[in-house]
Amino acid sequence: MFNYVILGSEDEIYKYAFNDLNGLDNVIYVSGCKPSKCTLKGFLYRTHFRPELNEKIRIPGKSIWNHFYFKDTLSKNNKYCFIFLANFAMFAKQSRYHQYLRRKYPDCKIVLFLTDIFARQTELFTHEKWKIEKERALYDLIISYDKSDCQKYGFTYHHTVFSSNFILPDLNVEESDVYFVAKYKGRLQRVIELYDLLSSFGLRCDFYIYKCPSDMKVERPGISYIEKPISYAENLVRTIKTKFLLEIMQNNADGYTYRTWEAIAFKKKLITNNKSIIDAPFYNPKLIYVVNDYCDLKDGIAAFIQDNNTVDFNYTKEMSPVALLEFIDSKFR
Structure with a gap:
């Protein structure tokens, strides 16, 4: 067993996703690489990495930050395994942090865990697409949640992770029948079709679409177009207060999203266009409805929403995330 240092993200979703690791004596989760904004260190870091400056002239000396990224309080009896999420890796490459870790922990393993498709990854200042050979040179293992990426690039597959035990804030949120939240990403037509169908059954839809262009908006009573994303904590509260979760996958994505894990964690039925989910070990047609043909859904969804099966995926x-660490450990035995 390794000492695991997870170099994560400031994004709130990962705080909940990796929460099961809290309290384990061989794990440190680092929630992003940026020091607090309220400190002099935070001000200096943000100035040093400020895109407007670095896009004009690359400011040298970023390696001075490498020993600040995490405080090592772990037992020295174990070897170290560093797990990078993409956001942290994007900053770390600017300070040659991977090379720093290799020098300080000669026997360590370094892993990249991708929770988005590889084609969406870009460099911090140049915004160039990541190059696969450069990434392979940095890591002992690259894990992706996307099966298509694993086939294309030779990555190792493991689904994204999610925790089940955490405390949520007490928010005043109305109950709904179907909940959906997503960035626009060109999928509005499918959302509207499903909204109209679900509403025709008398279901109360609670839909949020982020950053939708004004000329693309289609007004419906249960759809809110938002310019600022709702907090992930609020998203989870709204998940608890609904009966069904709706998931519309972006084009070319092939994996299990956080919407899927939320359905499992909070025991909600799932309506999704992710066709690959029928091969998942937790798939149950009584609990997951896969949208195949948007023109011929009425009978199938009617039966699905009217079925009062007890929801429990047993997954x-x-x-x-504990299972992810066990998986990584098995790869290096």
Whole structure:
């Protein structure tokens, strides 16, 4: 077993996704690489990495930050495994942090865990697409949640992770029948079609679409177009207060999203266009409805929403980040 240092993200979603690791004596989760804004260190860091400056002239000396990224409080009896999420890796490459870790921990393993498709990854200042050979040279193992990327690039597959035990804030949120939230990403037509169908059954839809162009908006009573994303904590509260979750996957994505894990964690039925989910070990047609043909859904969804089956996927242990660490450990034995 390794000492695991997860170099994560400031994004709130990962705080909840990796929460099961809290309290483990061989794990440190680092929630992003930026020091607090309220400190002099934070001000200096942000100035040093400020895109407007670095896009004009690359400011040298970023390696001075490498020993600040995490405080090592772990037992020295174990070897180290560093797991990078993409956001942290994007900054770390600017300070040659991977090379720093290799020098300080000669026996360590370094892993990249991709929770988005590889084609969407870009460099911090140049915005160039990541180059696969450069990434392979940095890591002992690259894990992706996307099966298509694994086939294309030779990555190792493991689904994204999600925790089941955490405390949520007490928010005043109305109950709904169907909940959906997503960035626009060109999928509005499908959302509207499903909204109209679900509403025709008398279901109360609670839909949020982020950053939708004004000329693309289609007004509906249960759809809110937002310019600022709702907090992930609020998203989870709204998940708890609904009966069904709707998931519309972006084009070319092929994996299990956080919407899927939320359905499992909070025991909600899922309506999704992710066709690959029928091969998932937790798939149950009574609990997951796969949208195949948008023109011929009425009968199938009617039966699905009217069925009052008890919702329990029995998969919370397998989707936990603890299972991810066990998987990584097995790869280096």
